[in-house]
Amino acid sequence: MISERSSVPPADAAAKYEAVIGIECHVELKTASKMFCGCPNAFGGEPNTQVCPVCLALPGALPVPNAAAIEHMIRAGLAFDCAIPAFSKFDRKNYFYPDMPKDYQISQYDMPLTQGGVVRYWLADGTLRECRLTRIHLEEDTGKSTHAGSGDGRIAGSTYSLVDFNRAGVPLMECVSDPDIRSADEAVAFLDALKRTFVQLGISDVKMEEGSLRCDANVSLRLRGAAEYGTKTEIKNMNSFRSVHRAIQSEIERQTGLLERGERIIQETRGWDEAGGVTHSMRSKEKAHDYRYFPDPDLVPMEIDAATVERVRAALPELPIARYERYVDAYKLSVAQATQLVDNASLAEYFDRAVDSAKSPAGVLNFVLGDLSRLANESGIEVAHSKVTPEALAELVALTDAKTINSKVAKDVLVRLWNDGGSAKAIVQADGLAQVSDPAAVGAFVDAALAANPKSVADFAAGKENALKFLIGQVMKASRGTANPALVETVLRDRMR
Numbered sequence: 001m002i003s004e005r006s007s008v009p010p011a012d013a014a015a016k017y018e019a020v021i022g023i024e025c026h027v028e029l030k031t032a033s034k035m036f037c038g039c040p041n042a043f044g045g046e047p048n049t050q051v052c053p054v055c056l057a058l059p060g061a062l063p064v065p066n067a068a069a070i071e072h073m074i075r076a077g078l079a080f081d082c083a084i085p086a087f088s089k090f091d092r093k094n095y096f097y098p099d100m101p102k103d104y105q106i107s108q109y110d111m112p113l114t115q116g117g118v119v120r121y122w123l124a125d126g127t128l129r130e131c132r133l134t135r136i137h138l139e140e141d142t143g144k145s146t147h148a149g150s151g152d153g154r155i156a157g158s159t160y161s162l163v164d165f166n167r168a169g170v171p172l173m174e175c176v177s178d179p180d181i182r183s184a185d186e187a188v189a190f191l192d193a194l195k196r197t198f199v200q201l202g203i204s205d206v207k208m209e210e211g212s213l214r215c216d217a218n219v220s221l222r223l224r225g226a227a228e229y230g231t232k233t234e235i236k237n238m239n240s241f242r243s244v245h246r247a248i249q250s251e252i253e254r255q256t257g258l259l260e261r262g263e264r265i266i267q268e269t270r271g272w273d274e275a276g277g278v279t280h281s282m283r284s285k286e287k288a289h290d291y292r293y294f295p296d297p298d299l300v301p302m303e304i305d306a307a308t309v310e311r312v313r314a315a316l317p318e319l320p321i322a323r324y325e326r327y328v329d330a331y332k333l334s335v336a337q338a339t340q341l342v343d344n345a346s347l348a349e350y351f352d353r354a355v356d357s358a359k360s361p362a363g364v365l366n367f368v369l370g371d372l373s374r375l376a377n378e379s380g381i382e383v384a385h386s387k388v389t390p391e392a393l394a395e396l397v398a399l400t401d402a403k404t405i406n407s408k409v410a411k412d413v414l415v416r417l418w419n420d421g422g423s424a425k426a427i428v429q430a431d432g433l434a435q436v437s438d439p440a441a442v443g444a445f446v447d448a449a450l451a452a453n454p455k456s457v458a459d460f461a462a463g464k465e466n467a468l469k470f471l472i473g474q475v476m477k478a479s480r481g482t483a484n485p486a487l488v489e490t491v492l493r494d495r496m497r
Contacts, residue, residue, distance in 0.1 A: 013256055013260050014252075014253075014256055015224075016223065016224065016256075017221040017222065017223060017224065017255075017256055017259065018182060018221065018222055018223070018224045018225075018226075019181075019182055019183060019219060019220075019221055019248075019252050020179045020181075020182070020219075020220045020221070020222060020229055020230070020232075021179060021181035021182065021183075021186070021187055021217060021218065021219050021220075021248060022176075022177050022178060022179040022180075022181065022217070022218040022232075023131075023175075023176075023177045023181065023187060023190060023191065023215055023216070023217055023218075024174065024175070024176050024177075024215065024216045024217075024218070025174070025175040025176075025177075025191065025194060025213065025214075025215040026141075026172055026173070026174050026175075026213070026214045026215065027172070027173045027174075027175065027194070027198060027203075027204045027206060027212065027213055028041075028141060028170050028171065028172055028173075028204060028211070028212035028213075029041075029068075029069050029072050029073075029170075029171040029172070029173055029203055029204055030072075030202065030203055030204050030205055031066055031068045031069050031072070031171055032068070033066060034055055034066070034140075034169040034170055034171065035063075035065070035066050035069055035106070035138075035139075035140045035141075035169055035170065035171035035172070036054055036055070036063030036064060036065060036066065036106065036140060036169055037052050037054035037055050037061075037063065037064070037169055038052070039051060039052050039054075039055055039169065041170050041171070043210050043211075043212070044210075045166050047162070047164035047166060048163075048164055048165055048166060049166065050166040051165045051166065051168070054169070055101065055165065055168050055169030056101050056165060056168070057101035057102040062298050063106065063296075063298055063299060065090070065299065065302070066171055069138060069171035070113065070138065070302065071308075071312060072171075072173070072201075072203040072204075073113045073114065073136065073138050073173060074113065074114075074304065074308070074309060074312045075201050075203060075312050075316065076114070076136055076173060076175075076197075076198065076201065076203060077113065077114030077117065077136055078309070078312060078313050078316060079197050079201060079316065079319055080117040080118060080119055080133055080136075080197070081116075081117050081118055082114035082115060082116055082117030082133060082135075082136060083114065083115045083116050083117075084113070084114055084304055084309050085111065085112075085113075085114075085115060085304065086303060086304055086305075086306075087111060087301055087302070087303055087304070088108065088111050088112060088113045088301065088302045088304060089108070089111045089295055089296075089299070089301040089302065090106050090107070090108060090138075090295070090296045090299045091106075091107055091108055091109040091110075091293045091294060091295055091296055092104045092105070092106060092107075092292075092293065092294055092295075092296050093105045093106075093107040093109070093139075093291045093293055094291055094292040094293075095289065095291055097142055098145055098161065098163065099142050099143035099144055099145045099163045099164075099165070099168070100142045100143065100168070101143065101165060101168055105139060105140060105142065106139060106140050106296055106299070107137065107138075107139035107140075107174075107293075108137035108138055108139060109293040110293075111301075112135045112136065112137035112138070113136070113137060113138055113302075113304070114133075114135060114136040114137070115135050116132070116133060116134075116135070117132070117133035117135075117136070118130050118131065118132050118133060119131045119132075119133060119177070119190060119193050119194065120193070120321045121189045121190055121192065121193035121321065122189065122321075122324060122335070122339075123185060123186065123189050124185070124189075124335065125335065126328065126335040129186055129189065129190075130180070131177050131178065131180040131181055131186075131190050132177065132178040132180055133175060133176065133177055133178065134176040134177065134178055135176050136173060136174065136175045136176070137173075137174050137176075138171065138172070138173055138174075139172050139173075139174060140168070140169050140170065140171065140172060141167050141168065141169065141170040141171075141172040142167065142168055143163055143164055143165040143166070143167055143168040144163070144164045144166075144167050144211075145161050145162070145163055145164075146161065146162045146163075146164070147159070147160075147161045148160055148161070148162065167211070173203075173204075175194060177190070179218065179220075179229065183248075184244070184245045184246075184248040184249040184252070185245070187217060187244055187245070187248050188241050188244055188245050191213075191215060191241060191244065192241070193320070193321065194206075195213065196320035196342060196343065197319060197320055197321075199345065200317055200319060200320055200345055201316075201317070208239055208240055208241070209239070209240075215238065215244065216234055216235060216236050216238075217234070217235045217238070217244065217247065217248050217251075218232045218233070218234050218235075219232060219233055219235060219248055219251045219252065219255070220232035220233070220255070220265075221252065221255045221256060221259060221265075230255075230265065231264075231265040231266070231267050232267060233251060233255070233265070233266075233267065233268055233269070233270050233279075234268075234269045234270065235247050235248065235251055235270050235271075235272055235279055236269060236270070236271055236272070236282065237271045237272045238272050239274070243272060243274055246272075246274075246277060247272040247279060250272075250277060250278055250279055251270065251279050254278070254279065266281075266284065267284070268281055268282070268283065268284050269281075269282045269283050269284075270282055320342050323341075323342050323348060324338050324339070324342050327341060327342070330361075331355075331361035331362075331365075332361075332362075333361070333365065337365060337369060340369060341368075341369075346382060346383075346384040346385075347368065347373075347382070347383055347384060349384065350368070350383055350384040350390055351364060351365070351368050353390035353391075354368070354390040354391075354393045354394050354397070355394075356390075356394075357390060357391050357394030357395075358393070358394035358395075358397040358398055358401075360397050360398070360401055363397035363400060363401050364393065364394070364397055367393060367396070367397065367414065368383065368393075371411055371414055372386075372388065372393070372414070372418075375414075375415070375418050379418075386418055387417065387418060387419070387420065387421035387422075388414065388417045388418055388421070389421070392417050392421070392422065392423055392424050393417075393424075395423060395424040395425045396410055396413060396414060396417070396424035399413075399424060399425065399428060403484075404428065404434050405428055405433055405434060405482075406481065406482070406483075406484065406485055408476065408481045408485075409428075409433050409481045409482060412433075412481065413427050413428065413433065432482070433480070433481070433482055434482065439487065439491065442475075442479075442483050442484065442487050442488055442491055443491055445475045445478050445479050445483055445488070446475055446488065446491045446492055446495055447495070448478060449471055449474040449475045449478060449492075450471070450492075450495060450496070452474070453470070453471060453474060456470050456471050457471075457496060460496055461496065468489070468492060468493070471492055472485065472488055472489055472492065475488045475492070476488065
């Protein structure tokens, strides 16, 4: 394999060109069975144990479409404002691949289930972007080849390949974007938006490490302000979002270097070398493939009635982009805070329920992203599945905001709720944990602390400020954490003048 490493172009050269990027994203759908047969759609089985005559393309076996996969497609299309045509069909895409049993793939060509649409997403700094979709279509996945070499004793002195057909026939959704993306950062943010949405819709687990999300990137450069596109290359073999970012950035730098040297960019497919940090040539794409698409004669066209579309639309949950905008605009959360919640759907729903009861987004957020998340990490229990109900948290927030209890007592009550459940208000009332703000009562605690710690009083008089913190701690301990800390400090300073 020959890698092409080029130095990073100077800043003025990088600013001279604009990247034009399109993404082709393959997403395995989460269904009980495969696309055209009853075999289980499951990851991790023993090789070639989840197969049947249909997905192995044995003579006489006929495909039957998976209704759940088709509904998943409609759900995805509606989430991105795609058009859902009344009629759609499956086509045969003809090409040879060693792990494709039929030597053709059942896919969609000119009448896909969805057309157009737009993906709205945000960058790390909160900037909102849009990328148009060309289409989302439905097809079947291929099997998986494992390539090996000599040395394991099975086939001495040779290189060979093993084929696992378990994945063959798994329902696969292909999302094809328009070339609206302009940087590696935008490409990853676009993919994040797809992933968040598909997880929220429940149509895929979108795990790149298991192959349920795979993407290719088409990258070209043009002079800034130019209307025409440059020659594009397609990047493959990216197995993480980090790889996507690195591969696109590397390819932008490579193409910039070629253009600055007056060399021609070749239209080709390039692989990503994760270890080397560069793309490398795989095969030329100067000529378009002729897949000889034609309607699959074994599958009748599909009619998508308007009632089905409206039923699916009515059941859509709040989408990640809408939730993000609500958090930022209505609740004034930071980009990082809103993103952290949106990326954890169960935590976001818990947060929303608590806010509905407490009417204090900031107060709920402090607990949810603070002590509650810490308790969840320590115990391995998700916040949404803990004994702290959203209603109990709302009570705790209300007690804290009203200064009925102070922050230390609130933390202690939260731990008790985590361990035992129950009501925050009931715990505070039963144990007499309400904050003491009566000057006379606080004064009594202060006087006792001063009498018991004459050295600290002398240290404070000598200018040692830390002595005051120690005395405050002694008063809080004597009051079981119920004394108003601000009032304690005020009374202490008055007494020690």
